[in-house]
Amino acid sequence: MVVDPGEAQPVLEALQHLNVPLEAILVTHHHADHTGGVDALRQATGAQVFGPARETMPEPLTRLSGGDQLQALGLTFQVIDVPGHTAGHIAYYCPDVEGAPLLFCGDTLFSGGCGRLFEGSPAQMLASLDTLAALPENTRVCCTHEYTLSNLRFAAAVDPTNQTLARYTAAAQALRSQQQPTLPSTILLERQINPFLRTRQAAIIQAVQGFDASAQDEVSIFAALRQWKNEFQ
Numbered sequence: 001m002v003v004d005p006g007e008a009q010p011v012l013e014a015l016q017h018l019n020v021p022l023e024a025i026l027v028t029h030h031h032a033d034h035t036g037g038v039d040a041l042r043q044a045t046g047a048q049v050f051g052p053a054r055e056t057m058p059e060p061l062t063r064l065s066g067g068d069q070l071q072a073l074g075l076t077f078q079v080i081d082v083p084g085h086t087a088g089h090i091a092y093y094c095p096d097v098e099g100a101p102l103l104f105c106g107d108t109l110f111s112g113g114c115g116r117l118f119e120g121s122p123a124q125m126l127a128s129l130d131t132l133a134a135l136p137e138n139t140r141v142c143c144t145h146e147y148t149l150s151n152l153r154f155a156a157a158v159d160p161t162n163q164t165l166a167r168y169t170a171a172a173q174a175l176r177s178q179q180q181p182t183l184p185s186t187i188l189l190e191r192q193i194n195p196f197l198r199t200r201q202a203a204i205i206q207a208v209q210g211f212d213a214s215a216q217d218e219v220s221i222f223a224a225l226r227q228w229k230n231e232f233q
Helices: 009-018 038-045 122-133 148-158 163-177 187-193 202-211 218-231
Strands: 024-026 048-052 062-064 069-072 075-081 090-097 100-106 140-143
Touching: 009 038, 024 038, 024 069, 048 069, 075 122, 122 187, 122 218, 148 163, 148 202, 148 218, 163 187, 202 218
Parallel strands: 024 048, 048 062, 100 140
Antiparallel strands: 069 075, 075 090, 090 100
16 A cells, blocks of 8 residues: 555565565545656556545546545545645554554645645645544554654754653654654644644743734634744744
């Protein structure tokens, strides 16, 4: 199985190296860096493609929306609607893969951050992140980009006294210095260190209002936090 293949060639090389067939291609949203390899992979392997019901996708594919289920590799994935980054973004959740839940969340939730709001509203993204944050705490979070260190730099500016965040940052820096991924994260860790999952906590609210004093309700606080991240250097 491959999720959000922006390019085909690295996937084909991995399949050859591992000597395994490709059964399924899961796509979370329509951006080219998530779909660019789909056609070539489908043609080369015959894999079945699954993607969001309400976005432009490389055809043919099986279209899915929240509440649907997907069977692949003997596993059952639940489809979750998570609009915000794009209007029809979906995520894939399996309650048990080798002993723990697994989440493929595309560009909705990153370790230490969240995706930009290209098409959805702050209210939609906040609701989508609430849905993901409510998953079991041992859920492994497989997002699609290694943005962790830059996200943690911003998180530390928002939440400078968070010791769990400081420890995680040191661990993530050590991994990246060895050319190792920081991912997957877990829902428990993200609840503790990700400011976008903690926008109702007093320390985060106070920090956000220092950036934008007009942010008062939960949606405007989330929107201001996302804008702060957009501008953060």
